[in-house]
Amino acid sequence: MIDKFCDLITEKIKSKVTDIDEERELIINFGVRLIFGELPKILILFIIGFLLSMGWQTLLLFFLIAPYRSFTGGIHLKTHLGCMITTSILYLLPIILSKYILISDKNILYILAGLITIFSIIIIARYAPADTENIPILSKKEIKSKKIKSYIALVILLSIIIFNPYKQFSYMIIYAIFLQNLTVLPISYKLTNNKHGYEVYTEETI
Numbered sequence: 112m113i114d115k116f117c118d119l120i121t122e123k124i125k126s127k128v129t130d131i132d133e134e135r136e137l138i139i140n141f142g143v144r145l146i147f148g149e150l151p152k153i154l155i156l157f158i159i160g161f162l163l164s165m166g167w168q169t170l171l172l173f174f175l176i177a178p179y180r181s182f183t184g185g186i187h188l189k190t191h192l193g194c195m196i197t198t199s200i201l202y203l204l205p206i207i208l209s210k211y212i213l214i215s216d217k218n219i220l221y222i223l224a225g226l227i228t229i230f231s232i233i234i235i236a237r238y239a240p241a242d243t244e245n246i247p248i249l250s251k252k253e254i255k256s257k258k259i260k261s262y263i264a265l266v267i268l269l270s271i272i273i274f275n276p277y278k279q280f281s282y283m284i285i286y287a288i289f290l291q292n293l294t295v296l297p298i299s300y301k302l303t304n305n306k307h308g309y310e311v312y313t314e315e316t317i
Contacts, residue, residue: 137246152195156202168206168283175271176202176287179264182257183234184241184248185294186305201294205286209279212286220281224272227285228265234292235261241295247308 121140125131131139153173160169180201188194214220240257242248248257268288272281293299300307 182261183239208286209283242308244306
């Protein structure tokens with residue numbers, strides 16, 4: 112229902128504005144979907160967070176991890192309920208895990224930070240940005256740009272992990288990065304029946 116409404120809005124914009132090519136149409140459609148589809152989900156996420164007495168952690172984690180997720184990409188489930196569940200797992204589960212799986216030894220924290228760094232570098236180098244069929248990333252320039260931004264976002268997150276004085280917050284970010292990295296893996300695309308943009312583009316041009 113929401114998707115059809117967003118497509119209708121995009122068509123209305125396209126009919127009134129000249130010189131809109133296919134790429135710009137995708138960008139407009141993405142923006143419309145963001146306003147009418149994604150923003151309500153984010154609002155629901157924050158409401159759930161506050162109802163579970165972890166609202167401020169949810170807000171903080173969202174604004175820290177969202178840039179890394181936007182640059183590295185990853186799966187998007189095809190139903191709004193599925194997307195809501197995925198979003199909740201990515202942003203609420205790390206907070207819950209950090210409450211119960213937290214080791215006070217700083218050396219362990221540094222080891223985990225090192226492991227997540229290695230894992231993230233491999234993920235970014237091999238798979239990022241992991242696009243979808245709805246928002247394909249086909250330009251080599253854009254791919255390179257998102258890879259660089261992914262590394263920058265990772266460095267910022269790792270700096271916060273190491274230098275902030277609150278261990279639970281550090282563990283929260285580590286778990287969030289790990290879960291986000293999982294959404295980029297090819298196995299995650301297969302399990303959720305997602306396709307990369309280049310796969311659809313290749314199929315359509317054969």
